[in-house]
Amino acid sequence: MSGADLTRRSLLGVGAALMATPALAKGADPRVGRFTGLREQGVLAFKGIRYGRAQRFARAVPMVADGAVKAQDFAPIAPQRGNPDLPQSEDCLFLNIWTPDSNPAAKRAVMVYFHGGAYSNGTVTDPLTHGGRLAASGDVVVVTVNHRLNALGYAWLKPLGGRFANSGNLGQLDLILALEWVRDNIAGFGGDPGKVMVFGQSGGGAKIATLMAMPAADGLFHSAATMSGQQVVASGPGNAWKRTQALIAALGLQPGDAEGLLAMPSERIVEALTATDPIMGGAVYFGPVLDMTNLPRHPFWPDAAPQSNHIPMILGNTREETRAFIDPRGAKLKGLGWDNLADRVLPEIKIDLDVDWVVAQYRAQYPDWSPEQIFYSATTAGRSWPGQVIEADARAQAGAAATWVYQLDRPSPIDPLRGAAHTDDIPYVFGTLDAPGSMSGTDAGARATRDIMMQAFAGLAKTGVPGLAEWSPYRLPDRATLVVGDGTATALNDPRRWERELWAKAPYVQPGS
Structure with a gap:
């Protein structure tokens, strides 16, 4: 199969499948039970549906709509340092539906x-992740979920008392509550509660990997896809407590002042997220905690969590992830040359190898590459990509249900210096090529790439396999990978073998662990 290109006939078939989906039924009523939505992009949209309510640092409880609900506007998002122009509130447990x-x-x-x-940040109100086009073209029901983030969703407070026993995984428990709402209610929106796929990008993918090891999530979803998002291990409680203590100190509270933390305005807590992380440096990190109850094991260490090995899964990354958050025009690349390349790479990687040796290996392997090319390749391969390799290998070793791996290589036509960067696969999967923030462009290559990605993801949701016949499952030792280019998709075996083997010479350190 190595090197086998998807044929033009296959791509035309993908496009035809997307074009042939049924349009919104004439006169379709934008009402479901008590909810009144609206017609949007050829489908019905229901926005801002509450799925739960929670007190600070406590597990959320489910909520059932009482009386008529106008579900036509997005609800406030979780308190965070990002998205300052959007309404934020601790009362943020809302989901959105397109059908x-x-x-x-x-x-x-x-x-x-x-x-x-x-x-720590983010929201599904981002136009890139509006679900109307995916629902219409894929003939699926799309649900997007907001939940608690950062310290309000993941601070480990159990040392302050048993009432905080769930605190390190509240954001994850919010997602489980949302999935329970889907199980109990989605049939009324035309969905099948027995055919639920979860998918997420970056932190969203990491949340899915974590859910795959949480007993309360077992049975709530039946397929999964992660996009540049891995979670090999969770935070240990010791490191998680050190981070909470750093936050408490930044708030000017005494170490055991639980009541002060409960009474603190959320704006102050968000401001304190700039505290220095005592483990990794940089801003303090909060993420899932190995609490031995809600999360009784690491997601993909020492192996893939057995409870989810029956779930078919897509794992994907982009070719040059770090071009999205290390600006080619910024200070970190200014004056980059052979004399300082190793020093610039060092703070960006999560695998402890001698960077002078690493740079020498890259120069020998790719003698025509510039310092910038090596910088972005090394920082991508030594930062987050190994997590995907570990997860895919672990599932293959466990004999899990089929796993399919992709790599997005299509460079952005909007910014030539961006390449194929972190987040660039989002508009292809959602079909939001022209949304604000999209780097895909809307040309023929973008549309063909969209068709490939959308068909693959919708295919997994519908049938348990991607909608691309030439895409073989990932098995050892072949490591089949679908390399997605400018409207093309090529099936290759282990396309980055050299980099994979180089970075496997030392352990991968999960950020936050």
């Missing part, structure tokens, strides 16, 4: 999306 129609007999596959932002 071709609300006929319960339709039993369409359901695609539930979790946003990125490294557990």
Whole structure:
């Protein structure tokens, strides 16, 4: 299969499948039970549906709509340092639904999306992740979920008393509550509760990997896809407590002042997130905690969590992840040359190898590459990509249900210096090529790439396999990978073998662990 290109006939078939999906039924009523939505992009949209309510640092409880609900506007997002122009509130447990129609007999596959932002920022109100086009073209029901983030969702407070026993994983428990809401209610929106796929980008993918090891999530979803988002291990409680203490100190509270933390305005807590992380440096990190109850084991260490090995899964990354957050025009690249390349690479990687040796290896392997090319390749391969390799290998070693791996290589036509960077696969999967923030462009290559990605993801949701026949499952030792280019998709075996083997010479350190 190595090197086998998807044929033009296959791509035309993908496009035809997307074009042939049914339009919104004439006169379809934008009402489901007590909810009144609106017609949007050829489907029905229901926005700002509450799925839970929570007190600070406590597990959320489910909420059932009482009386008529106008579900036509997005609700406030979780308090965070990002997205300052959007309304923020601790009361943020809301989801959004896009559906071709609300006929319960339709039993369409359901695609539930979790946003990125490294557990600390982000929202599904981002236009890139609006679900109307995916729902219409993929003939699926799309659900997007907001939940608690950063310290309000993941600070480890159990040392302050048993009432905080769930505190290190509240954001994850919010997602489980949302999935329970989907299980219990999505049939009324035309969805099949027995055919639920979760998918997420960056932190959203990491949240999914973590859910795959959480007993309370077992049975709530039936397929999964992660996009540049891995979670090999969670935070240990010791490191998590050190981070909470750093936050408490930044707030000017005494170490055991639980009441002060409960009474602190959320704006102050968000401001204190600039405290220095005592483990990694940089801003303090909060993420899932190995609490031995809600999360009784690491997601992919020492192996893939057995409870989820029956779930088919897509794992993907972009070719040059770090071009999205290390600006080629910024200070870190200014004056980059052979004399300082190793020093610039060192703070960006999560694998402890001698960087002078690493640079020498890259120069020998790719003698025509510039310092910038080596910088972005090394920082991508030595930062987050190994987590995907570990997860894919672990599932293969466990004999898990089929796993499919992709790599997005299509460079952005909007910014030539961006390459194929972190987040660039989002508009292809959602079909939001022209949304604000999209780097895909809307040319023929963008549209063909969209068709490939959308068909693959919707195919997994509907049938348990991607909609691309030439895409073989990932098995050892072949490591089949679908390399997605400018409207093309090429199936290759282990396309980055050299880099994989180089960075495997030392352990991968999960950020936040």
